[in-house]
Amino acid sequence: MTARTPDSARDIPEATVARLPVYLRALISLAEEGITTCSSEELAAFAGVNSAKLRKDLSYLGSYGTRGVGYDVEYLRYQIAREIGVTQDWPVVIVGIGNLGHALANYSGFRSRGFRVVALLDADPDRHEEVVAGLEVRSFEDLESIVAEHDVSIGVIATPAVAAQSVADRMVATGITSILNFAPTVLSVPDGVGVRKVDLSIELQILAYHEQRKSVAPGAGAVS
Amino acid sequence: MTARTPDSARDIPEATVARLPVYLRALISLAEEGITTCSSEELAAFAGVNSAKLRKDLSYLGSYGTRGVGYDVEYLRYQIAREIGVTQDWPVVIVGIGNLGHALANYSGFRSRGFRVVALLDADPDRHEEVVAGLEVRSFEDLESIVAEHDVSIGVIATPAVAAQSVADRMVATGITSILNFAPTVLSVPDGVGVRKVDLSIELQILAYHEQRKSVAPGAGAVS
DNA sequence: CTCGTTTTGTTCTCCCGTTCACAAACTCCT
DNA sequence: AGGAGTTTGTGAACGGGAGAACAAAACGAG
Numbered sequence: 001m002t003a004r005t006p007d008s009a010r011d012i013p014e015a016t017v018a019r020l021p022v023y024l025r026a027l028i029s030l031a032e033e034g035i036t037t038c039s040s041e042e043l044a045a046f047a048g049v050n051s052a053k054l055r056k057d058l059s060y061l062g063s064y065g066t067r068g069v070g071y072d073v074e075y076l077r078y079q080i081a082r083e084i085g086v087t088q089d090w091p092v093v094i095v096g097i098g099n100l101g102h103a104l105a106n107y108s109g110f111r112s113r114g115f116r117v118v119a120l121l122d123a124d125p126d127r128h129e130e131v132v133a134g135l136e137v138r139s140f141e142d143l144e145s146i147v148a149e150h151d152v153s154i155g156v157i158a159t160p161a162v163a164a165q166s167v168a169d170r171m172v173a174t175g176i177t178s179i180l181n182f183a184p185t186v187l188s189v190p191d192g193v194g195v196r197k198v199d200l201s202i203e204l205q206i207l208a209y210h211e212q213r214k215s216v217a218p219g220a221g222a223v224s
Numbered sequence: 225m226t227a228r229t230p231d232s233a234r235d236i237p238e239a240t241v242a243r244l245p246v247y248l249r250a251l252i253s254l255a256e257e258g259i260t261t262c263s264s265e266e267l268a269a270f271a272g273v274n275s276a277k278l279r280k281d282l283s284y285l286g287s288y289g290t291r292g293v294g295y296d297v298e299y300l301r302y303q304i305a306r307e308i309g310v311t312q313d314w315p316v317v318i319v320g321i322g323n324l325g326h327a328l329a330n331y332s333g334f335r336s337r338g339f340r341v342v343a344l345l346d347a348d349p350d351r352h353e354e355v356v357a358g359l360e361v362r363s364f365e366d367l368e369s370i371v372a373e374h375d376v377s378i379g380v381i382a383t384p385a386v387a388a389q390s391v392a393d394r395m396v397a398t399g400i401t402s403i404l405n406f407a408p409t410v411l412s413v414p415d416g417v418g419v420r421k422v423d424l425s426i427e428l429q430i431l432a433y434h435e436q437r438k439s440v441a442p443g444a445g446a447v448s
Numbered sequence: 449c450t451c452g453t454t455t456t457g458t459t460c461t462c463c464c465g466t467t468c469a470c471a472a473a474c475t476c477c478t
Numbered sequence: 479a480g481g482a483g484t485t486t487g488t489g490a491a492c493g494g495g496a497g498a499a500c501a502a503a504a505c506g507a508g
Contacts, residue, residue, distance in 0.1 A: 048410035085436030212309030
């Protein structure tokens with residue numbers, strides 16, 4: 001048994017971090033249904049994971065359950081939100097207002113989960129008059145002043161692949177330290193800058209691989 | 225040394241499958257630059273992975289390199305494409321033509337990587353006149369006939385969260401066996417149906433977690 | 449107060465994936 | 479032909495995560 005560190009500074013495994021948002025979403029759903037208490041079994045079913053895994057994940061945050069009873073939905077919800085850091089609001093800039101940028105700007109899930117889009121930037125001057133999701137599309141040149149003004153640390157790249165690396169470089173130069181990349185390119189950034197990528201066609205290709213396997217050898221397992 | 229199985233029927237680790245599309249993209253880039261041969265070191269740098277990992281990944285497909293020389297770009301490109309299954313065309317239906325559905329329908333990366341969007345479906349009759357990306361938006365009720373006509377096995381869900389499960393159920397009932405889910409919900413599907421999910425706000429929340437950590441304890445590592 | 453029931457938190461084991469390190473194999477130069 | 483230099487393919491060590499299983503803790507009944 002290690003020393004108790006009730007406040008912070010534990011190291012949570014990356015796999016667990018990736019699941020915490022799922023648990024948070026499940027807890028919000030439960031709260032909306034008026035459920036105030038739930039067992040690890042119930043919550044795990046809601047989140048689509050094994051209950052042992054759920055308990056182990058939560059144990060990294062602390063001891064927030066009651067044995068024999070379960071978890072208080074509202075309390076656990078707050079604790080996870082605090083751990084992730086979405087009790088505060090994170091300002092976000094989106095660069096590249098094409099089809100995908102449009103969709104992201106209008107996506108209500110960002111706002112409702114602690115993220116506020118403060119600016120939409122595009123290199124194409126033809127788009128600069130346009131108003132998307134209540135925000136005027138501005139020049140990419142304004143990146144630095146916007147980041148400084150709103151203290152932005154998270155940037156979203158929704159540009160074509162060829163532009164992505166230079167946009168990332170510029171973002172890093174202005175002080176952004178977390179990047180969500182939708183462009184189908186591998187970004188190279190300095191140490192200390194976090195990058196996550198979402199590649200739409202890669203996901204489809206993974207599905208295609210398993211699909212092809214099914215038709216050849218019937219007996220393939222699950223995918224995810 | 226195990227028996228050679230030159231044709232198919234090896235089991236490729238899931239982690240490797242997820243990287244094959246990245247290698248494929250890197251090879252296409254190299255081919256466009258006129259490069260005909262590359263070492264594992266070069267290709268790995270291009271794909272953003274360790275060269276040892278790359279070689280091990282490729283070794284699951286077979287021995288397609290030449291020691292002392294490297295890999296033939298065009299040959300390896302074809303082998304990976306064949307292994308994934310993107311030498312043929314996969315018909316795809318998209319359900320839910322909101323902001324995100326629009327963006328997906330217009331995304332050129334699908335077509336160029338072996339996927340062909342054959343239909344756009346939406347439950348809202350107000351959208352049924354609209355033409356998006358050269359396709360008329362049709363009623364969700366047409367799902368069954370479209371799937372049958374085009375022999376569709378891959379479906380994309382871009383609906384609001386509340387509708388996603390019922391859409392998935394209907395897809396499965398019509399014979400679709402692979403689903404790419406953009407709705408922020410856990411889908412439950414029968415065994416044998418593959419599901420992959422893309423959750424935009426979860427990715428941001430993971431970034432937020434690490435971002436928060438940086439400001440508290442300066443010395444956090446990379447993200448992924 | 450005591451016992452049985454429920455459910456968490458944690459330990460232990462197994463498996464998958466990553467990385468190192470090196471032998472095998474190929475090219476090129478002399 | 480032979481040796482030096484490269485680069486692949488893979489065996490082996492290593493680390494992290496998943497799941498089973500159980501002890502510890504809370505609650506309720508009698």
